[in-house]
Amino acid sequence: MSHPQKASVKINVHQPQHEISPDLYGLFFEEINHAGEGGLYPERIQNRSFCDGVAPSDFVRDAVDAPADARGWVWQTPTGLRFPMKDKGDFPGWRLEAADSDVRVVADDTVILSEATPRSLRLVFGPGAPRQATLVNEGYWGIAVSAHSQYRLTIIARTEASPVEIQAELRDSEGTVARCLQTVTQGGAWVRQEAILETQRAATNAELALRVTGAGSVWFSFVSLFPLQTWRNRPNGMRPELAEMLAALKPAFLRFPGGCVVEGVSRSTYYDWKSSLGPVELRQGRWNLWGYATTQGIGFHEYLQFAEDLGADAMYVCNCGMSCQFRNPDYFDEALVDTLLQDALDAVEYALGPVHSLWGARRAANGHPAPFALRYLEIGNENWGEEYQKRYGKFYEAIHARYPDLILIADNRVEGAPLDVLDEHFYSTPSDLMRLSRRYDRADRNGPKIYVGEYAVTGECGQGNLKAAVAEAAFLTGLERNSDVVKMASYAPLLVNVQDRSWNPDLIQFDNHRCAGTPSYWVQRMFVQHQGAHTVPIAVDCEHEIPSLCGGFGFVTWESVAEFRNLRVVCDDEVLYENDLSGAFCGLVPQKGDWQFVEGALRSSQHPRDGFCLLDGDAAWENYTLTCQARQIGPGNGFMIAFLVQGQRHYRWQIGGWNNMFMGLEEYNKGGCREICARESITPVPGQWYDVRVEVDHGKFRCYLDGKKLQEAEELPMPTLAAGATLSADGKEIIIKLANGCDRTQVVDLDLGHVDVEPRGSEQLLFHTDPDAENSLDAPERVAPQENQIDGLAARFPYTMRPWSVAILTLTRKPLG
Ligand code: AHR
Numbered sequence: 155m156s157h158p159q160k161a162s163v164k165i166n167v168h169q170p171q172h173e174i175s176p177d178l179y180g181l182f183f184e185e186i187n188h189a190g191e192g193g194l195y196p197e198r199i200q201n202r203s204f205c206d207g208v209a210p211s212d213f214v215r216d217a218v219d220a221p222a223d224a225r226g227w228v229w230q231t232p233t234g235l236r237f238p239m240k241d242k243g244d245f246p247g248w249r250l251e252a253a254d255s256d257v258r259v260v261a262d263d264t265v266i267l268s269e270a271t272p273r274s275l276r277l278v279f280g281p282g283a284p285r286q287a288t289l290v291n292e293g294y295w296g297i298a299v300s301a302h303s304q305y306r307l308t309i310i311a312r313t314e315a316s317p318v319e320i321q322a323e324l325r326d327s328e329g330t331v332a333r334c335l336q337t338v339t340q341g342g343a344w345v346r347q348e349a350i351l352e353t354q355r356a357a358t359n360a361e362l363a364l365r366v367t368g369a370g371s372v373w374f375s376f377v378s379l380f381p382l383q384t385w386r387n388r389p390n391g392m393r394p395e396l397a398e399m400l401a402a403l404k405p406a407f408l409r410f411p412g413g414c415v416v417e418g419v420s421r422s423t424y425y426d427w428k429s430s431l432g433p434v435e436l437r438q439g440r441w442n443l444w445g446y447a448t449t450q451g452i453g454f455h456e457y458l459q460f461a462e463d464l465g466a467d468a469m470y471v472c473n474c475g476m477s478c479q480f481r482n483p484d485y486f487d488e489a490l491v492d493t494l495l496q497d498a499l500d501a502v503e504y505a506l507g508p509v510h511s512l513w514g515a516r517r518a519a520n521g522h523p524a525p526f527a528l529r530y531l532e533i534g535n536e537n538w539g540e541e542y543q544k545r546y547g548k549f550y551e552a553i554h555a556r557y558p559d560l561i562l563i564a565d566n567r568v569e570g571a572p573l574d575v576l577d578e579h580f581y582s583t584p585s586d587l588m589r590l591s592r593r594y595d596r597a598d599r600n601g602p603k604i605y606v607g608e609y610a611v612t613g614e615c616g617q618g619n620l621k622a623a624v625a626e627a628a629f630l631t632g633l634e635r636n637s638d639v640v641k642m643a644s645y646a647p648l649l650v651n652v653q654d655r656s657w658n659p660d661l662i663q664f665d666n667h668r669c670a671g672t673p674s675y676w677v678q679r680m681f682v683q684h685q686g687a688h689t690v691p692i693a694v695d696c697e698h699e700i701p702s703l704c705g706g707f708g709f710v711t712w713e714s715v716a717e718f719r720n721l722r723v724v725c726d727d728e729v730l731y732e733n734d735l736s737g738a739f740c741g742l743v744p745q746k747g748d749w750q751f752v753e754g755a756l757r758s759s760q761h762p763r764d765g766f767c768l769l770d771g772d773a774a775w776e777n778y779t780l781t782c783q784a785r786q787i788g789p790g791n792g793f794m795i796a797f798l799v800q801g802q803r804h805y806r807w808q809i810g811g812w813n814n815m816f817m818g819l820e821e822y823n824k825g826g827c828r829e830i831c832a833r834e835s836i837t838p839v840p841g842q843w844y845d846v847r848v849e850v851d852h853g854k855f856r857c858y859l860d861g862k863k864l865q866e867a868e869e870l871p872m873p874t875l876a877a878g879a880t881l882s883a884d885g886k887e888i889i890i891k892l893a894n895g896c897d898r899t900q901v902v903d904l905d906l907g908h909v910d911v912e913p914r915g916s917e918q919l920l921f922h923t924d925p926d927a928e929n930s931l932d933a934p935e936r937v938a939p940q941e942n943q944i945d946g947l948a949a950r951f952p953y954t955m956r957p958w959s960v961a962i963l964t965l966t967r968k969p970l971g
Contacts, residue, residue, distance in 0.1 A: 158899040158954070161696035165879045165906050167888055167967075170688040172638035174880055177406040179682045180466065182608060182644035183457070184413030186444045187656050189649035192294035193664060194400075195451045196393040198305065198379040199291050199362060200247030204275045205439030206447040207244045207261065210422040213237070231420040234789075235482035240445070245275055251363070252287040256280025259289075267310060267344055267375035270429065270438040275374045277366060284316075289364045291377065295653040296359035298667035299324065299331060303383065305351045309336060309364070310376035310435055312344045318368030324351060324379075326360040344375065346435075351379065358667050376435040386463045390434060390456060395669055396649065399662055401464055403675075404682050407530065408461040409469040409607065409644055416471045416535040417478040419443050421486065424473040427454040427501050431516065443478065444656050455517070458505055458526040467529035468505065469563075472498040474534040474545040480812055485541045495549055502528060502557055532563035532577060532607070547571035563605055575641065576602045580629075583613035583821065585701065586828040587625035588895040591876040594636035604639055608646035610659065610674065613826010618659035618672030620937050620958055621895075621925045627677045627960040628876030628893035634681075635689055635878045645678060652931065658825075663931065670934030673920065673927070677960060680918050680939050684962045686880025686889045698871035699896060701821070703853055704776045705800040707731075708768025709758070709793065711747070712811065714786060716793035717755040719843075721782040723775075730778055731769060742769045757787070768799050780848045786810055786840045795848050796822075797855075805830070807848055807857045807865065810838040819855060819867045830855070831867035875900055875955075888965040894955040897925070905950045910968040917942045918962040925958035 213229045229237045244261040262276040279285045324331040332351040384391030418424035429438035430453030437450040461468040475491035477484040505528035507514030533549045563575040611622035633640045650660035661675045723731040733740045735756040747765030758765045786792040792810020803823040819831040847858035853869040874896035880889045922937045
């Protein structure tokens with residue numbers, strides 16, 4: 155067993171510094187991972203408007219005769235991005251049970267309720283006497299209901315001529331959970347019918363069966379099963395237990411609707427707030443770049459209402475005239491940019507305008523005459539470059555002129571326009587967040603205020619483990635300590651339905667009836683509950699760790715095909731490895747994907763992620779120079795050279811990554827990446843050979859292309875302890891936050907100088923013997939904070955921190971005299 159290591163923390167409670175930003179802790183909500191539909195939004199019917207199978211209007215089918223590949227890539231945006239859309243049929247979520255083979259389901263794009271809902275489900279009965287068929291909806295991975303609860307069933311349907319009878323039954327493998335009878339009257343017009351289903355018992359895997367008896371045709375445009383009980387009893391409100399978990403984070407603000415959904419991947423897929431207003435059955439179904447469609451049940455109004463109910467200020471992120479630059483940028487023309495600017499102004503008017511204004515009146519008509527607390531507007535999400543600068547300037551000027559009190563946020567550094575608040579994002583490894591805990595200590599106090607709009611440990615984190623939570627806690631001590639500059643922060647993403655995990659990790663996981671916070675969730679809660687009012691000076695002295703810097707090398711591709719040849723690895727004058735790669739692996743081992751020799755070079759297959767071929771991942775090589783030639787074949791990403799490969803960890807130089815737009819030097823570890831040098835633009839020409847050279851020299855990395863040094867970085871030591879200290883508003887409590895981000899126990903010499911404290915205080919502790927421990931739906935509090943009383947506190951005392959733990963100590967000052 156290793157010896158504890160020593161650290162010291164000195165705190166000066168007599169010099170309160172800046173106020174802790176009251177807006178520091180907020181929420182980032184995005185419709186990703188079925189966070190909303192199939193999650194926070196409690197609609198039980200999947201694809202209630204029948205439009206989920208309709209592709210976005212500007213998508214085209216990829217070469218129709220080309221077979222879908224493993225991910226079902228069958229659609230293309232107008233700018234050529236091939237997009238995976240699983241083939242889920244015309245009506246995802248629905249199926250027909252018909253005893254009679256003369257009953258058919260047809261996707262009808264002509265008999266529709268409104269332009270916004272371009273498809274209805276037409277049930278066609280064969281000729282003759284009334285027949286029966288049952289339409290079944292499977293819900294979102296099964297329908298869950300509570301016992302003796304009420305759910306509103308709404309059906310909007312029309313018949314051709316004669317009336318049809320619909321028997322609605324909520325059922326599971328044990329039988330009926332609830333039942334009711336409806337009749338759709340004849341007349342060739344849409345008829346809305348509502349009924350309350352009262353459950354006899356609870357169920358977690360039920361389905362809704364609509365047994366239809368009739369003749370001719372019957373069209374369905376909308377079928378909803380919505381609980382009467384929602385959070386704060388809002389009609390069209392939120393799922394109570396998820397909303398409660400969010401409310402417990404006492405968010406100062408709610409950012410919505412994202413994230414990348416703001417941008418979309420084309421002109422028909424960016425977030426369009428106007429299409430999300432009004433009766434839910436008339437809201438436009440929107441395909442979402444996270445791979446599913448929504449009915450926009452949580453519309454712009456509901457976001458604002460939810461923020462209000464949370465007691466949070468609203469932060470709207472608008473599209474500023476381009477689609478997602480990471481995926482495939484489409485820079486919208488001037489006319490569309492102007493439309494989007496007007497949309498942004500209208501969105502603000504909807505939230506803040508008086509009831510006699512155009513959009514204020516719409517808000518009032520939708521049930522909220524008083525303005526909403528929209529306080530922030532972010533101009534775009536994760537954009538960059540000249541195109542962004544132009545658009546930002548235009549949006550800033552117009553919006554600020556009309557709403558000078560609205561706080562405008564830029565999603566990147568800009569020049570030539572005021573930059574009040576800058577949004578910065580960090581997704582990285584535990585060691586990086588430990589390092590980043592000191593990032594803002596050096597921030598320019600005269601520069602823009604910072605909003606850390608997205609951050610999370612995304613490497614070495616399982617599906618959200620203790621290690622990740624500790625490193626985020628360390629990072630948060632840095633944000634609090636510097637909250638004169640860092641005014642706001644929000645972890646991302648917030649929610650994941652465990653059945654559709656398209657981003658990992660997420661703060662809260664859930665299925666259709668259970669939910670659990672990750673250890674990161676508990677860190678957020680601990681910090682929010684123990685913010686304090688003012689920071690005090692703190693000095694931390696601790697050991698630093700340098701990551702192991704030795705290992706083999708290899709080639710990596712990411713959803714791309716690339717070729718490599720003439721590989722040579724040299725240390726001083728000794729050749730460690732040489733292979734012209736014309737026909738033999740000679741020790742190189744394919745780890746992922748197919749690697750073949752084609753016309754004198756080693757070629758990767760189009761492996762979805764991380765095609766990887768490497769030589770001796772356990773090698774003890776420390777310093778070497780790798781040279782080779784490489785080229786990308788076809789469109790998409792370029793190629794990567796991996797070095798210092800050790801098991802699941804390596805460093806890599808990406809050339810032409812991010813859709814052939816950037817180069818980057820990164821540390822990769824168990825699925826997570828950490829940039830060790832800022833990404834820079836480069837677009838290698840597909841088909842062209844490049845001379846690549848990577849020098850690994852005592853923790854310094856230098857990367858050359860065609861003889862020119864393009865990137866370099868140095869590996870930096872990582873502090874093993876992070877700490878912050880604040881005072882309560884009345885100055886009586888001293889709150890000390892500590893995060894031990896290493897495998898060893900640390901005995902921390904806590905020195906508060908000249909101050910009298912009560913010997914008894916409290917300790918909030920997040921710890922588990924296994925740093926990889928996670929919470930799950932079955933064990934939701936395996937890693938959760940414990941509250942303990944601690945004794946023996948004094949102006950100076952040793953505090954023992956267990957490996958990978960977070961502690962918040964609250965000490966009380968003795969009254970004077
Ligand atoms: O939080 C998930 C995604 O990460 C967001 O949509 C995007 O802004 C970022 O790249």
